Amino acid sequence: MGAGLLAMGAISWPFAIAARKAEALPDEVRVFLVALYMVGMISGVALLCAFNHRVFRQGDGLGRTLWSLITGANVALAVAQTIEPGLLALARGRGGIWSLNPAVIGCVFAWGCVESTLYYGKLKKRLAIGLGDPAVAERFLLWSIGTGLAAATCALGMTLSMLGLDTRTNPIALLVIGVMGICMSTPIWIAFLPSPHYQRWRGRGREEGSDG
Amino acid sequence: MADSTSFQWLCERIETATPLNNLEARGTVRLALKAAGLDARTVIAEQVRVVLAKVLPTELAARGIDDAEALCSSLIAGVPECEGSGVDSPEAVFSRLGG
Numbered sequence: 001m002g003a004g005l006l007a008m009g010a011i012s013w014p015f016a017i018a019a020r021k022a023e024a025l026p027d028e029v030r031v032f033l034v035a036l037y038m039v040g041m042i043s044g045v046a047l048l049c050a051f052n053h054r055v056f057r058q059g060d061g062l063g064r065t066l067w068s069l070i071t072g073a074n075v076a077l078a079v080a081q082t083i084e085p086g087l088l089a090l091a092r093g094r095g096g097i098w099s100l101n102p103a104v105i106g107c108v109f110a111w112g113c114v115e116s117t118l119y120y121g122k123l124k125k126r127l128a129i130g131l132g133d134p135a136v137a138e139r140f141l142l143w144s145i146g147t148g149l150a151a152a153t154c155a156l157g158m159t160l161s162m163l164g165l166d167t168r169t170n171p172i173a174l175l176v177i178g179v180m181g182i183c184m185s186t187p188i189w190i191a192f193l194p195s196p197h198y199q200r201w202r203g204r205g206r207e208e209g210s211d212g
Numbered sequence: 213m214a215d216s217t218s219f220q221w222l223c224e225r226i227e228t229a230t231p232l233n234n235l236e237a238r239g240t241v242r243l244a245l246k247a248a249g250l251d252a253r254t255v256i257a258e259q260v261r262v263v264l265a266k267v268l269p270t271e272l273a274a275r276g277i278d279d280a281e282a283l284c285s286s287l288i289a290g291v292p293e294c295e296g297s298g299v300d301s302p303e304a305v306f307s308r309l310g311g
Contacts, residue, residue: 126250136303
C-alpha cells in the first residue's frame with residue numbers, strides 16, 4: 001500500500017510536473033520524464049490494486065478481474081498515448097488519451113473505499129457483541145474516508161482539466177488538488193501512523209464510552 | 213473457499229438437536245453470522261462461541277425452537293478449533309499495518 005501511494009504521489013507526479021514545466025530541457029529528456037511518470041503511475045495503480053485484492057478479495061475471482069481490468073486499462077492508455085499523439089505531446093500539455101488516467105486511479109481508490117466501508121460495517125456488528133478491536137475497526141473507517149477523498153480528488157482533477165485548468169501548472173488547480181491531497185492523506189496518516197497524542201485521546205474516548 | 217470447520221460443526225449440531233433440516237440449519241446459522249458481521253468461510257471457534265452466546269438463541273427462538281438458549285449454551289464448550297485457512301483476514305492485515 002505504501003509503495004503504491006509513494007509511486008503515484010511522491011515519485012511519479014514530480015516527473016510529470018518537471019516534464020511539463022521544464023520547457024528549456026531537450027525534447028528527449030522531457031519524453032524520458034513523461035515515461036518515468038507513466039511507469040510510476042502504472043506501477044502505483046498496480047500495487048494498490050494488489051493491496052485491495054490481497055486484503056479484501058484474496059482467492060476471489062472478482063478481485064483478480066478488477067485488478068486485471070484496472071491495470072490493463074492503465075497500460076492500454078499508456079500504449080495508446082505513446083502511439084498517438086505521443087509522449088512529447090503529453091509533456092507539452094497537448095493532451096491525448098492519457099488524460100483518462102485519473103479515472104483509472106479513481107477506480108482503484110473507489111474500489112478500496114467500497115471494500116473498506118463494507119468491512120467497517122461488519123466490524124461494527126462484531127464490536128456490538130464484544131468481538132474485535134475498536135482501534136482496528138476505526139482504521140478501516142479512516143482508510144475508507146481517505147480512499148473516498150482520493151477518488152473524489154481524481155474526479156475533481158478531471159473536471160478541472162476539462163475546464164481548461166492544467167493540474168500540473170495552473171496555480172488554482174494545484175492549490176485545489178494540494179488541499180484535497182492533504183484532506184485525503186490526513187485520515188490515512190492517522191489510521192496507520194497515529195501520534196501518541198491521538199492514541200491517548202482515542203484511548204480515553206473508548207474508556208469513557210465503555211463506562212457508558 | 214470452503215466453509216470453516218467451526219461453521220460446519222455448528223450446523224451439524226443444530227440439525228441434530230432441532231427439527232430443522234440441513235438447509236434450514238445452515239441458513240439459520242448463516243443469518244446469525246451475518247447479523248454478527250461474520251462469514252461462514254472465515255469464522256473461527258472463538259467467534260462461534262460468542263455467536264452461540266449472544267446471537268443464535270434469538271434466531272433459533274424465532275424459528276420456534278424451544279429452549280434455544282439452553283441448547284446454545286450446551287454447545288459452546290464443544291466448538292472445535294479450526295485450522296488456519298492460510299489466508300490473512302482484512303482485520304489481521306490492518307492490525308499489523310497500524311503497528
